[in-house]
Amino acid sequence: MTNLKKYFPLRSIAAVLATCALLVACGILPDEIDAADDESDGGAGDGDQAGDTGGDAGTGTGDGDGDGDGDADGGEGDGDGDAGDGDGDGDGPGDGDGDVCGDGLISGLELCDGDNLDEQTCSKLGFVSGELSCSPDCLSFDTSACSACGDGILDEGEACDGEAFGDQTCESLGFEGGGELGCSDSCEAILTEGCKG
Numbered sequence: 444m445t446n447l448k449k450y451f452p453l454r455s456i457a458a459v460l461a462t463c464a465l466l467v468a469c470g471i472l473p474d475e476i477d478a479a480d481d482e483s484d485g486g487a488g489d490g491d492q493a494g495d496t497g498g499d500a501g502t503g504t505g506d507g508d509g510d511g512d513g514d515a516d517g518g519e520g521d522g523d524g525d526a527g528d529g530d531g532d533g534d535g536p537g538d539g540d541g542d543v544c545g546d547g548l549i550s551g552l553e554l555c556d557g558d559n560l561d562e563q564t565c566s567k568l569g570f571v572s573g574e575l576s577c578s579p580d581c582l583s584f585d586t587s588a589c590s591a592c593g594d595g596i597l598d599e600g601e602a603c604d605g606e607a608f609g610d611q612t613c614e615s616l617g618f619e620g621g622g623e624l625g626c627s628d629s630c631e632a633i634l635t636e637g638c639k640g
Contacts, residue, residue: 544581553581565589594629601630613638 542551549556555563555577563584565573573589591598595605603609603626611633613622620640623632 464494489545544579549581554583556581590630592628603633604630608633 526588542553544553544556547557547559549559549561555561557577560575560577563575565571565575565586565588568575568584568586568589570586570589570591571593574585575589576583576585576587592601594605595607597604597607597609603611603624605626608624608626611624613620613624613635616624616633616635616638618635618638618640620638622635622638624635626632627634
């Protein structure tokens, strides 16, 4: 009679039986093991979704991206699965950081963007009137068209402001009879209609 101990040591048989008992106790049946093995060996799955033909982990024709879409990351190879704009940010046709001067949207470090001034006006920035605009880089406001005319303070570029005329008087302007100076609405010119002689 053949000595089974020679070919199948008791320790090995005991280890196999213990492993089988453990698998059955955990609810893992041999059929499920075979099915899982077939799937990982290049069946219908790729380790992330069964719809990826061939699979990434197998030897089929998967895209190798690991996202389970089977089309090389969203169809265009961008890696974000967002319909393939190539930016990797997942927002579709975006640029990756969302901070684009000129798109009309204030984002990132932008204070304004085109006509979008974030509800700021010349008056809110300390001017009396004028039209605020956005700088070309969207990082600051362009106040060149804003005016402080009307605040009664003679600012740079103003000839007068209200009753502020600097050192100018009717007499200094050549009217010997005196009188009162006036200021234009734009603060750009001193009016001498009130001066005499």
